[in-house]
Amino acid sequence: MPGVFTKQTVRDITGEVSGLPVLVRADLNAPLKSEEGRVVVADDARIAASVPTLRLLLEAGAKPIVCSHLGRPKDRDPELSLAPVGARLSELLGVPVKLAPGLVGPEVEAAAQGLNQGEVLLLENSRYEPGETANDPALAEQLGALADYYVNDAFGAAHRAHATTEGVTHHVNRAVAGLLLEREVATLRGIIEAPEHPLVVVLGGAKVSDKVAVIDSFLKVADAILIGGAMAFSFYTAQGHSVGNSLVEEAGVASAAKALEDAQSSGCELVLPTDLMLGREFSAATETRELDGVDVPDGWMGLDIGPATAADYAERVKRAATVFWNGPMGAFELAPFAGGTRTVAQAMADADGVTVVGGGDSAAAIAQFGLTDDVTHLSTGGGAALELVEGKELPGVEALQDV
Ligand code: ADP
Ligand code: MG
Numbered sequence: 001m002p003g004v005f006t007k008q009t010v011r012d013i014t015g016e017v018s019g020l021p022v023l024v025r026a027d028l029n030a031p032l033k034s035e036e037g038r039v040v041v042a043d044d045a046r047i048a049a050s051v052p053t054l055r056l057l058l059e060a061g062a063k064p065i066v067c068s069h070l071g072r073p074k075d076r077d078p079e080l081s082l083a084p085v086g087a088r089l090s091e092l093l094g095v096p097v098k099l100a101p102g103l104v105g106p107e108v109e110a111a112a113q114g115l116n117q118g119e120v121l122l123l124e125n126s127r128y129e130p131g132e133t134a135n136d137p138a139l140a141e142q143l144g145a146l147a148d149y150y151v152n153d154a155f156g157a158a159h160r161a162h163a164t165t166e167g168v169t170h171h172v173n174r175a176v177a178g179l180l181l182e183r184e185v186a187t188l189r190g191i192i193e194a195p196e197h198p199l200v201v202v203l204g205g206a207k208v209s210d211k212v213a214v215i216d217s218f219l220k221v222a223d224a225i226l227i228g229g230a231m232a233f234s235f236y237t238a239q240g241h242s243v244g245n246s247l248v249e250e251a252g253v254a255s256a257a258k259a260l261e262d263a264q265s266s267g268c269e270l271v272l273p274t275d276l277m278l279g280r281e282f283s284a285a286t287e288t289r290e291l292d293g294v295d296v297p298d299g300w301m302g303l304d305i306g307p308a309t310a311a312d313y314a315e316r317v318k319r320a321a322t323v324f325w326n327g328p329m330g331a332f333e334l335a336p337f338a339g340g341t342r343t344v345a346q347a348m349a350d351a352d353g354v355t356v357v358g359g360g361d362s363a364a365a366i367a368q369f370g371l372t373d374d375v376t377h378l379s380t381g382g383g384a385a386l387e388l389v390e391g392k393e394l395p396g397v398e399a400l401q402d403v
Contacts, residue, residue, distance in 0.1 A: 004193075005186045007400040008176040010053055010151050018061030021112055023147040024178065025164045025396075026050040027154035027380060028068035028085045039079065041088045045367070046156065049380050051092050053153045053178035054120065058095060063115045065146055067103060067123040067164050069132065069157065076128045086122040097122050103129050103164075104142040112146050126164045137170075139163045144171025153178025155185070156359075156381035158396030165396035175400050180380065185397055187377045188388040191356060196321035197223055202313065202344060204229030205327025205361060208252030208259075213390040214326065215259045215270075223320075224269040226313045228305045228329035228340060235260065235272055236294055244278075244296030246303075271316075275306025277330065277337055284334040304330025305340035313340075314347035317355075323348060326358035326386065332365050341365050349374035358385040 013022075028050060033042040041047065050066075057064045066089075073080040083099055090097035097120045100111045108123060115121045126132045131139030140163045144150070150172040152158065157165050158181065169175035177185075191199070199222045203211055208231050218225055227235060233243045234252035238260060263270035275293065278300040279286040289300070296302050305313070310329070317323050325348060329340035342365075348355045349371040357366055357375055360382030366372055379385040384394060 005177070005182050006403055007182075007397060008174070008403055009182050010056055010176055010178050013149055013151075013174055013176055014056060014060035017057065017149055019117065020062055020149065021065050021115065021147040022057055022062045022149040022151060023143065023168070023172065024054065024057070024064050024066045024151045025154045025157070025168070026054070026066050026068050026178070027156040028066070028082065028089070029070050029156060030085055030088075032084060039084050041084050043367070044088050044092070045372075046380050047085060047088050048092055049180050050089070050153055053151060053180060054093060056179065057151070058093070058118065058120070061117055062149075063117060063119065063121070065112055065115070065121045065123065067126050067143070068154065069127045069164070070125045071127070073125060073127050080125055082122055082125050089120070089122065093120065095120060100124055103132070104139060109146070126162070129163070132163045133160070135161050135163050135167045137167060140167030141171045143168045148173040150175045151178045152176075152396055152400060153180045154396065155181045155379070155384055157384070158381070158394040159384040159387045159392075161395035166399045169399040177397070177400050181397065183377075184379055184381065184385070185388065185394070187356060188379065188385055191322060191324050192217065192221060192389055192391060195221060196354065198320045199223050199322045199324070200316050200320035201225045202317065202323065202325040203227055203327050204231060204329045204341075206230045206247065207249050208234045208255050209249060211327065211386070212255040212259065214386055216262070217390045218324075219259070219262055219266040219268045219270070222268050224271055224316060226271045226316060228273060228309070228313070228344075229327050231327065232273055232305075233302060242295045242297070243302070244298055245301040246296055247301065273305040273309040274312075275308045276302040277304035277306055277339065279303045279337065282331060282334070284336060286336070288336050303334070304337040307339070310340045310343035314343050317344060317347040318351050320351065321353040323351060323353055323355045324358060324389065325356070326360070326362050328361055328365050332368070342369055345369050345371050358382065358389070
């Protein structure tokens with residue numbers, strides 16, 4: 001099923017990099033937490049996903065110099081240092097990971113020159129540099145001076161044209177894709193370009209406006225789009241149903257109306273929930289009730305799809321040859337409203353078809369239910385995954401060398 005990947009990859013350079021520095025852009029943007037007064041990694045999924053490319057380079061005798069952003073620091077916020085990430089990366093790789101004091105500059109150059117085979121140099125949070133998000137050419141040039149070879153493995157950042165993802169490619173001799181980037185792009189593009197049918201798309205979450213382009217794109221290729229989450233209430237509003245105190249994105253109502261109209265002339269079924277789980281307020285301790293129907297009474301809000309809808313969606317997911325899922329079916333963080341998301345997640349895990357989860361909160365939900373290893377592909381990039389299935393090109397991918 002994977003689509004064709006037309007960029008050179010790290011496998012194309014392993015024969016020529018022994019003893020040489022290779023600059024690797026990884027996505028090490030992992031959530032952190034405080035433990036006994038120390039900052040540690042709370043979830044190492046993205047760090048682990050970066051390991052195969054680094055291991056391949058180490059086996060080839062290269063000296064990896066790794067850069068990544070972490071969070072959105074204002075100035076050089078020490079809380080967002082990559083130090084705890086470097087410690088975890090070292091454990092996962094089983095080699096020393098040295099932390100450089102910055103992204104560029106004389107101390108970084110000295111650290112790069114002193115790097116030995118069998119070691120990794122991790123550059124400090126790229127967003128400590130204002131030129132990173134501005135894609136500053138001078139910063140990109142300094143970065144490019146660190147190595148002749150550049151590998152982009154940061155799928156989660158590939159939809160941004162930043163100095164470490166795009167600018168730097170103009171200042172190295174070879175710019176190629178890492179194994180994770182290749183797998184993500186091939187899998188997600190494959191869903192749009194050459195899916196096995198039936199292709200069932202499950203869309204939820206909070207905002208329609210984030211996902212209008214995704215709906216547009218899938219109306220052209222999918223067999224069914226199953227809607228859940230708060231997004232459903234923009235559709236009900238467009239249809240004239242009462243929604244009580246449910247979360248409705250007003251700006252999304254027109255988009256929902258248009259999607260309903262577009263669906264009629266498409267070969268794709270646009271499916272809305274037929275029953276709901278209600279609560280008095282957005283809280284785990286709130287009074288709850290099931291509603292057989294979708295007209296939400298005053299004083300209540302819809303916080304999850306109901307059991308009949310969940311069972312129907314689960315059946316459709318299990319019968320599909322390909323499933324793409326983005327956005328939870330309800331407020332899954334609150335135990336009384338996690339049922340719909342859990343039922344769909346379990347169906348994904350049980351399905352025989354290819355199952356792909358598009359990142360963000362859906363990936364968090366899959367992890368919360370312990371089903372991470374039971375889906376075909378769990379994307380490490382939320383925004384980048386959505387842009388790919390919308391049919392957009394990602395600047396961080398386009399900048400790499402064609403095969
Ligand atoms: P993703 O990150 O997977 O793209 P979103 O960020 O769009 O998903 O939406 C996730 C959020 O939507 C979750 O925090 C969840 O609590 C919220 N949500 C889902 N359904 C509802 C609902 N019916 N009412 C209020 N919030 C909801
Ligand atoms: Mg989200």
